Amino acid sequence: MSYYESPIREPLVNGNKTYKQITDDIVSGTTGTPSFSWLLATGVSGLIALLGVFCLGYTIAYGIGTWGVNTTVGWAWDITNFVWWIGIGHAGTLISAILLLFRQRWRTAVNRAAEAMTIFAVVCAGLFVLLHTGRPWDVFFIFPYPNTRGPLWTNFNSPLLWDVFAVSTYLTISLLFWYTGLIPDFATIRDRAKVGTWRWKIYNFLSFGWIGAAKHWERWETLSLLLAGLATPLVLSVHTIVSFDFATSVVPGWHTTILPPYFVAGAIFSGFAMVLTLMIVARKIMNLEDYITIAHIESMNKILLLTGTMVGTAYLTELFVAWYSGSMVEQYAFANRAFGPYWWSYWIMMSCNLIFPQFFWVKKLRRNIAFTFFASIIVNIGMWFERFVIIAVSLHRDYLPSSWTSYAPTWVEVGIYVGTGGIFMTLFLLFCRFFPVVSIAEIKHILKTSGSQYRSEQMQQVKDELSYRDVDSRIIYKID
Amino acid sequence: MSTTKKYLVGMFDDDHTLLLAVNAATESGHKIDNVYSPFPLHGINEQLGITKTKIPTAGFIFGLTGMIFAFSLMAFASSVNYPTNFGGKPVFALPAWIPIMFEFTVLFSGVGMVSSFYYLCNLYPGKQPKIIDPRLSDHMFAITIDITEDASKVSEYTDLFKGKGALEVFEKEI
Numbered sequence: 227m228s229y230y231e232s233p234i235r236e237p238l239v240n241g242n243k244t245y246k247q248i249t250d251d252i253v254s255g256t257t258g259t260p261s262f263s264w265l266l267a268t269g270v271s272g273l274i275a276l277l278g279v280f281c282l283g284y285t286i287a288y289g290i291g292t293w294g295v296n297t298t299v300g301w302a303w304d305i306t307n308f309v310w311w312i313g314i315g316h317a318g319t320l321i322s323a324i325l326l327l328f329r330q331r332w333r334t335a336v337n338r339a340a341e342a343m344t345i346f347a348v349v350c351a352g353l354f355v356l357l358h359t360g361r362p363w364d365v366f367f368i369f370p371y372p373n374t375r376g377p378l379w380t381n382f383n384s385p386l387l388w389d390v391f392a393v394s395t396y397l398t399i400s401l402l403f404w405y406t407g408l409i410p411d412f413a414t415i416r417d418r419a420k421v422g423t424w425r426w427k428i429y430n431f432l433s434f435g436w437i438g439a440a441k442h443w444e445r446w447e448t449l450s451l452l453l454a455g456l457a458t459p460l461v462l463s464v465h466t467i468v469s470f471d472f473a474t475s476v477v478p479g480w481h482t483t484i485l486p487p488y489f490v491a492g493a494i495f496s497g498f499a500m501v502l503t504l505m506i507v508a509r510k511i512m513n514l515e516d517y518i519t520i521a522h523i524e525s526m527n528k529i530l531l532l533t534g535t536m537v538g539t540a541y542l543t544e545l546f547v548a549w550y551s552g553s554m555v556e557q558y559a560f561a562n563r564a565f566g567p568y569w570w571s572y573w574i575m576m577s578c579n580l581i582f583p584q585f586f587w588v589k590k591l592r593r594n595i596a597f598t599f600f601a602s603i604i605v606n607i608g609m610w611f612e613r614f615v616i617i618a619v620s621l622h623r624d625y626l627p628s629s630w631t632s633y634a635p636t637w638v639e640v641g642i643y644v645g646t647g648g649i650f651m652t653l654f655l656l657f658c659r660f661f662p663v664v665s666i667a668e669i670k671h672i673l674k675t676s677g678s679q680y681r682s683e684q685m686q687q688v689k690d691e692l693s694y695r696d697v698d699s700r701i702i703y704k705i706d
Numbered sequence: 707m708s709t710t711k712k713y714l715v716g717m718f719d720d721d722h723t724l725l726l727a728v729n730a731a732t733e734s735g736h737k738i739d740n741v742y743s744p745f746p747l748h749g750i751n752e753q754l755g756i757t758k759t760k761i762p763t764a765g766f767i768f769g770l771t772g773m774i775f776a777f778s779l780m781a782f783a784s785s786v787n788y789p790t791n792f793g794g795k796p797v798f799a800l801p802a803w804i805p806i807m808f809e810f811t812v813l814f815s816g817v818g819m820v821s822s823f824y825y826l827c828n829l830y831p832g833k834q835p836k837i838i839d840p841r842l843s844d845h846m847f848a849i850t851i852d853i854t855e856d857a858s859k860v861s862e863y864t865d866l867f868k869g870k871g872a873l874e875v876f877e878k879e880i
Binding site: 244245246249370376378379380385387391392395398399413414417418430432434435437438440442446447448449452453457459460463467666667670671 | 721740741742743744745746747750751754756758759761762765779780783784787788790792795799802803805806808809810812813815816817819820823824826827829830831832833834835836837838840841842843844845
């Protein structure tokens with residue numbers, strides 16, 4: 227046992243598990259014939275992904291003239307979706323990195339899936355960046371390399387270029403962090419297969435020949451901690467830089483200093499909503515109720531409440547600052563958001579993100595799975611509208627009234643957006659089927675401190691000791 | 707790496723029992739070759755003579771390299787090789803370069819540390835591992851003693867492991 231945890235805390239692993247049961251429970255998800263529900267879900271997601279691929283191809287073939295964007299509203303669904311997907315990715319890094327640094331044990335059950343979600347979300351986000359350039363085959367122009375055009379280098383002072391480096395670094399580091407965490411569990415799956423079979427060979431290839439030697443574990447733990455230390459400022463920098471794309475411009479409604487913290491909080495908020503949506507389904511289909519417990523869902527709902535309130539505070543601060551600035555264009559931008567032609571998107575954003583999470587002050591609702599699932603979808607919708615409001619609604623009416631216009635997406639844009647949802651879900655379902663969804667090694671590591679049977683033993687010990695009183699009323703003190 | 711070695715393996719089914727056995731073995735002056743476990747164990751590094759890994763130092767050096775690389779690239783490209791006037795902004799704009807310098811620091815440090823980890827542990831895709839027992843990635847823990855050259859103490863070790871709660875003790879050549 228490497229750390230102490232108060233016995234009054236709720237157990238994180240239910241069902242009196244042993245080490246062997248943990249292995250069997252999680253490895254069993256990757257063996258046997260896939261269930262009908264999995265096949266159906268993967269088939270449907272795959273079809274939606276194909277629709278996305280078709281619309282992607284259509285855009286590449288005919289150009290972004292097939293979209294609803296115009297000279298005034300140059301960024302619309304493409305960048306909205308980019309920011310939305312990138313934001314969703316942030317929860318994975320938050321769970322795996324920041325909660326690791328804060329020694330939050332409940333992260334162990336959800337970190338693997340959340341990190342996978344991060345990677346798939348960043349892949350979807352990357353597609354929009356690629357496409358919005360209009361000529362995706364020339365996309366290598368965004369990287370600085372010696373060329374025959376001068377050499378004409380990239381503009382290192384531009385936040386758009388910072389974004390290129392931020393997002394690509396983020397994808398690389400998340401992938402490495404996730405994969406290094408996976409190799410001991412791949413070894414566990416390999417060792418459950420018969421030596422020499424294809425299954426053994428594939429998982430042995432994936433596990434890099436891991437054998438669980440003491441020295442390797444020591445390095446592995448140090449590496450995880452250091453990568454967490456690196457990923458924490460990285461994840462903050464990524465969304466800060468995404469917000470710089472807007473904040474450093476002079477468009478009214480974008481040019482505000484509050485944007486970086488507001489975007490980071492919003493990213494974590496939307497990411498946790500997506501983690502909840504996925505995990506509530508996954509724990510049911512994959513029989514992981516003993517590992518992803520109500521206690522985990524409650525913890526995530528608390529973060530949803532916290533970050534939702536932060537985002538809400540930012541919305542109100544923005545309004546105040548616009549009024550207080552005395553700048554007419556700034557004031558108009560916000561009045562236009564709330565009462566202009568796109569008023570409905572502003573009020574969807576406000577009610578989903580500011581008002582709805584406040585229900586989570588109620589413990590009963592935090593621990594209600596159906597309500598949490600519903601709330602997580604509401605937050606996902608709200609956060610999509612937040613980006614739409616910031617991007618498209620700010621652009622459609624700026625300094626020059628003669629350029630004012632409106633914007634509506636075409637079927638191609640809708641198809642790409644829905645399609646990325648399909649790509650995301652397909653990748654996630656494949657992950658659920660072939661990868662260990664919960665970190666086997668880490669769950670075993672916390673079993674003796676947070677497993678239900680050990681927790682009740684610790685509780686009994688405390689009750690037996692006369693020097694402690696009032697255990698049941700959750701007040702523990704020493705009287706000697 | 708085709709040399710095979712012979713090990714005496716003591717198998718335990720509990721991490722705490724294993725720790726006690728490791729302590730007992732080292733206290734009586736025995737040399738343990740290795741310990742295998744399905745998850746990281748704390749409190750055995752000293753007994754096994756495992757020193758703290760130098761991956762953090764490597765990470766710092768990689769990170770510093772990344773930062774210097776990013777700065778040099780940007781300073782060379784924007785100020786020396788092809789200075790371009792972007793709206794009258796200075797061609798040497800250090801504050802604007804900090805985000806990219808930071809990203810490169812993280813990228814180099816992270817990739818460098820992960821590569822160092824795989825290099826030091828000699829892990830790579832397609833490696834044929836020397837697995838003592840498949841249960842070691844499940845619910846068992848093992849202490850191994852190298853008996854390739856000196857097999858005289860096998861019975862002494864066997865008694866020690868059995869006395870400390872080992873479920874099985876066997877010899878394994880891999």
